[in-house]
Structure formats: structure tokens, C-alpha cells
Amino acid sequence: MIILGIETSCDETSAAVVRDGRWVLSNVIRSQVDLHERYGGIVPELASRRHVTTIIPTIDLAIEQAGISPSALDAIAVTEGPGLAGSLLVGVNVAKTLAYVWEKPLIPVNHLEGHVYANWLTLPGEPEVEPPTFPLVCLVVSGGHTELVLMRDHGDYGLLGRTLDDAAGEAFDKGARLLGLGFPGGPAIQRAAEQGRPGRFALPRAWLGESYDFSFSGLKTALLRLVEQYRRPVQRNRRSTARKPFPEYEPPVYAPTLPVADLAAEYQEAIVEVLVEKTARAARDFRAAMVLLAGGVAANALLRRRLQEAVPIPVRYPPPILCTDNAAMIAGAAYYLYQRGVTAGLELDVQAQLPLVTRTLIRT
Amino acid sequence: MVDVDRLLLAIDTSTEQAGLALYDGAWLSELSWSAGRSQTASLLGQLDHLLRVNRVTARQLKAIAVTLGPGSFNGLRVGMSVGKGLSYGLGIPLVGIVTLDALAYPHTVRRHPIRAFVPAGRGRVVYADYHLRSGQWVRESVLRTVRGDQLADGLTETTVLAGMLGAELAERLKGQPKVLLPPPSWRLLRPGWVAELAFQRWQSGAVDRLETLEPIYVHLGTTEVVAPVELPESRTRAVSGYDER
Ligand SMILES: [Zn+2]
Numbered sequence: 001m002i003i004l005g006i007e008t009s010c011d012e013t014s015a016a017v018v019r020d021g022r023w024v025l026s027n028v029i030r031s032q033v034d035l036h037e038r039y040g041g042i043v044p045e046l047a048s049r050r051h052v053t054t055i056i057p058t059i060d061l062a063i064e065q066a067g068i069s070p071s072a073l074d075a076i077a078v079t080e081g082p083g084l085a086g087s088l089l090v091g092v093n094v095a096k097t098l099a100y101v102w103e104k105p106l107i108p109v110n111h112l113e114g115h116v117y118a119n120w121l122t123l124p125g126e127p128e129v130e131p132p133t134f135p136l137v138c139l140v141v142s143g144g145h146t147e148l149v150l151m152r153d154h155g156d157y158g159l160l161g162r163t164l165d166d167a168a169g170e171a172f173d174k175g176a177r178l179l180g181l182g183f184p185g186g187p188a189i190q191r192a193a194e195q196g197r198p199g200r201f202a203l204p205r206a207w208l209g210e211s212y213d214f215s216f217s218g219l220k221t222a223l224l225r226l227v228e229q230y231r232r233p234v235q236r237n238r239r240s241t242a243r244k245p246f247p248e249y250e251p252p253v254y255a256p257t258l259p260v261a262d263l264a265a266e267y268q269e270a271i272v273e274v275l276v277e278k279t280a281r282a283a284r285d286f287r288a289a290m291v292l293l294a295g296g297v298a299a300n301a302l303l304r305r306r307l308q309e310a311v312p313i314p315v316r317y318p319p320p321i322l323c324t325d326n327a328a329m330i331a332g333a334a335y336y337l338y339q340r341g342v343t344a345g346l347e348l349d350v351q352a353q354l355p356l357v358t359r360t361l362i363r364t
Numbered sequence: 365m366v367d368v369d370r371l372l373l374a375i376d377t378s379t380e381q382a383g384l385a386l387y388d389g390a391w392l393s394e395l396s397w398s399a400g401r402s403q404t405a406s407l408l409g410q411l412d413h414l415l416r417v418n419r420v421t422a423r424q425l426k427a428i429a430v431t432l433g434p435g436s437f438n439g440l441r442v443g444m445s446v447g448k449g450l451s452y453g454l455g456i457p458l459v460g461i462v463t464l465d466a467l468a469y470p471h472t473v474r475r476h477p478i479r480a481f482v483p484a485g486r487g488r489v490v491y492a493d494y495h496l497r498s499g500q501w502v503r504e505s506v507l508r509t510v511r512g513d514q515l516a517d518g519l520t521e522t523t524v525l526a527g528m529l530g531a532e533l534a535e536r537l538k539g540q541p542k543v544l545l546p547p548p549s550w551r552l553l554r555p556g557w558v559a560e561l562a563f564q565r566w567q568s569g570a571v572d573r574l575e576t577l578e579p580i581y582v583h584l585g586t587t588e589v590v591a592p593v594e595l596p597e598s599r600t601r602a603v604s605g606y607d608e609r
Contacts, residue, residue: 045437049578052444056452056574070453086438089404090445096408097449101422245583346408 005331009083040249161212378435
């Protein structure tokens, strides 16, 4: 079964063709990092606008690179949520329209489910990836999400915990902004931390008792307090008369003594430590056969290493190109959804707040 | 009879009143409904309905038209996404039409200047002025945002106001000097007007590119006039044989 996947939930425009939920035939990703860089974070309205111009060339290229014609497609899959409403609706409307005129089934996919299923995918020319083993615990961790999921079978999810405030990737972005390290924050902090030593400055970890939930807003506030004492007053040029609809990021100016590397190292450590501890505990508590990482922050080297050290079972994560938001994971997850009869009609709408699971498992 | 060799579909989701039209240069079928903010959920179902009642299929369409705005940002993106999907999926051309041009179009027969506007949220409207110069209708390049009750400010000659207004505001504007306020059925954007403007453009060989065409986004400032938006020059022509002379 050959599925065209379309993903526009945040700031990447992506289209991909995947066979049987496992074999990536093409995976085109148009990143918008260049667009959002100067704002120090994603501007939802600008992200939505970029999707409108890039979506068709992206789909066209994905079909061309897969070496097929549209008539060879068996279904069209699209991210229905969660994500930015204005961005999601570009992908959803294009996907519905193509399914309508090409007379193909339409499969709605939860973006988080897509991230999990990136672990089932084999890229073109790469050795075959063995399907993960159930039961498994998956940490979906990205700029928009931090969710700890128990998966006993295809489609059988239990939400163990999630962030109560900022997502882990968002925490990286905010930290990087405070430290003047640029966007996106994850790679920027990781790079700066390489020269630094964690522990020189103490930043808090939010353990939240026995729960599997996360909280990162306190960490950001603590970092803000530390850097405040190094901040230099700056003369901002306020003469501009034109009201800018999207204010640009103005990096803070600090005394040269600001220990950027050490702060970045401790900041990264604080995020990773909590993620690892809770994921490892969940794996033990639910006798998981495997731990999966998914989402953009899964590319963080420290997180991967620490998790591997913390559990005796295999830890798996997708290659970087499948960690970031991409449509191959949507087409992959769609295959398993379609096996269970999941399709959508022309009335499919975007769901910005779509949860992965509506039930929370009771700890056993 | 529908001429399926020249069948054009027009899509308008600039405002909460959405519209679709099928047009072949002579025959017209329209559908207009209150979509609110759920254009995504309703647009394709309504398109399917319009095609079915006219006994044509999507594969018989030969061109797609879509309104470019100004209007609701997300609304415009819905129409543009469906329009591009149809154009790409069916391999047929796409033509963009400025929403205000379609609103002004039917009033070009009256020979008075026209001020066409769409709601811009928070009681404001976006408008453009249209003038007849040397027998040719010309739209000025600047789109302005003002409060709805200031819509008639600065008019120097009798001007047609074209666009939807709340009943109370319509009543107030009607009494102002230099204002010609047509009845609501002439001010509500009819998808057929979009179709007709687009048909003329398409037949003259003008089509837009899927990788560059995007809506016109006009921002609300706290000031009454936002930075001007330059639009490509566009002229609308009085409907021949339908003139009030
Ligand atoms: Zn994601």
C-alpha cells in the first residue's frame, strides 16, 4: 500500500511517499528556519503563509522523487492536529482536495502518533529497520510536545505523562533566547554546552513527586534570574514609526563575563535529567521491552546517551531527518490506522489541540 | 447546456460568507452560505454538492479562480489551499482575483466612483477606491483600513459603497452626503462576480503560478491607516450592453 503523507502542523512543509508503513520512497521537507530566525522563535502567522506557497511544489517533488504517478497512490494521509491552526489547515485542505479529485481514501493522522511511527521507517538505501517490540515506552519530545506514552500494540496508547507548561524543545528555545544563542535553541544549547561544565550553577529540576508529568517553566525563570545580573542596559533604536506586525528578536546584551557555556551545560543537564529519570522509571514500571525516542529533541546527543545508560533494554530513535517534523512519519502511521479502518470524509477539520489519547492509564 | 470545454470554478472564502460558482462564459450556477470560521469543514462538501446538482464532475473543470483577499487570513488560506489543490490535482490553470475588485465589479455600470470594502475585524474595514478614467476603470494601489463608521470620510464626489455592513452602520452611512448605498443583495460578494472577472483573465491568457500565488494580508494597526499594500494594476471593465446611460 502506497500512501502520500502531508504535514504542515508547525514550521516545516513536508510531503512524503511511504510503502506499507515502513519503506520511505521519498520525504521532502521544506524547513522555515530561515524565516523565523530573526524573530527568535516561530511566528505562527508567518509559518502559515509560507505553507501556502511551498505546499504544492513540495508535494510535486515528493511524488516525482518516489518515481510514481499520482494514480499509483492508494491513499492520502494528513496531519489533522495538534499544531498551529493556520498551518494545519493548509495541509488538511490540500490533502482533502487531492483525495477528492484523485478519488483516494483520506487518512487523518495525529502528529504525535506520527512521531512515534518514525521508528518503524527505513530510509531509501539504508539497511532495514526492525519494527519495534511491544510493550514499549515512547518519549515524544519536541518544540511543541513532551509526552510520555505507553504503547502495548498498534493504536493502543496510554498517556503516562506530559508537560504541564513548556515543552522540552520550547524550554531549549527560551533558554537559547535568554543566553543570546539563536534559534532553534536545542542544537544551539547543545553546541554551547560542549565547552561548558554542568553543576557550576545550580538550576532546579521539577520532579513533581511520583507523577510522569513534566514542568520546565521554573527552569527558564531560574536561568533568567541568573543572567539578569550580567545584563547591560542598551540603547534601543525606537525611532521606527512603522508598526511592525511581527516584532523581531533583539538579543540581550551581557557583560563578557557571562559564563554562557557553563549555563548552557547546566540548563541542558537539567532538562535531560528529568526526561531520562521519568522515562526510565516508566520503562521499569510497565516492563517495557523497548524505549523509543521521537520528535526534534530526540536528536539531542546527551539525552540519547543518558537514556541508554539508564535502562537495560534497547533504546531506539529515528535518524535525524525523521526526528524533525516530516511527512514520512505521517504516511507511516497512516498505514497502521488504515489497517484498523480509520479514514475521514470531506468534512475533516483541523484540531489544534488534538490529544494523543483521551485516557490516562492507571499505574499498575 | 453547460459548456464543459470552458468550465471555470470560482472559490471565495475571504469572509465568513463563503461562495462557489460554476461559469462557462454564459451559464452560471452559484452557491453562497454562512460558513463562519469553519470554512475548512464545509468548503469541499459544498463544492461536491454544487457539482452534483449541476451533473458535472470535478474532472470536467477547466480552470479554477480564487479570491486573494483582503479578508480573514485563515479564511483566505482555506480557499487558496483548495484552489491550489484543485489546480494541481486536475492539472488546470489557477487565476487569483482581488476580493475588492469582485465587490466593485457590478457597480462599474453606474459610472460613479466605487469604494469597495471587506470587514477586517474589531469593527474595522479594508477598502480600495475605483475610478473611471478615460473610459477605463482603475483601482488605486493602496488598501486602507479604517473604522467602519469612517468609511465615508473624505469622499469628494458621490461614491458607491460596496461591501457588507451591519444594519445599524448601514443606516448611519446611508444618511451621509456623497454616499450611494446599494441594497444588501448588491453588496454581498457574489461568487459569480469572481467567476466572471476570472473568466475574462483566463480567456485573455493570464494565469497565476501555484508556487508564488498567495493571499493579500492587510494588517490592522492601532493607527487608522496601515502601511500601504501595493497591488498589481487591475482594471475592470463595465459589462457591455448593461449600462444605465
Ligand atoms: Zn513534531
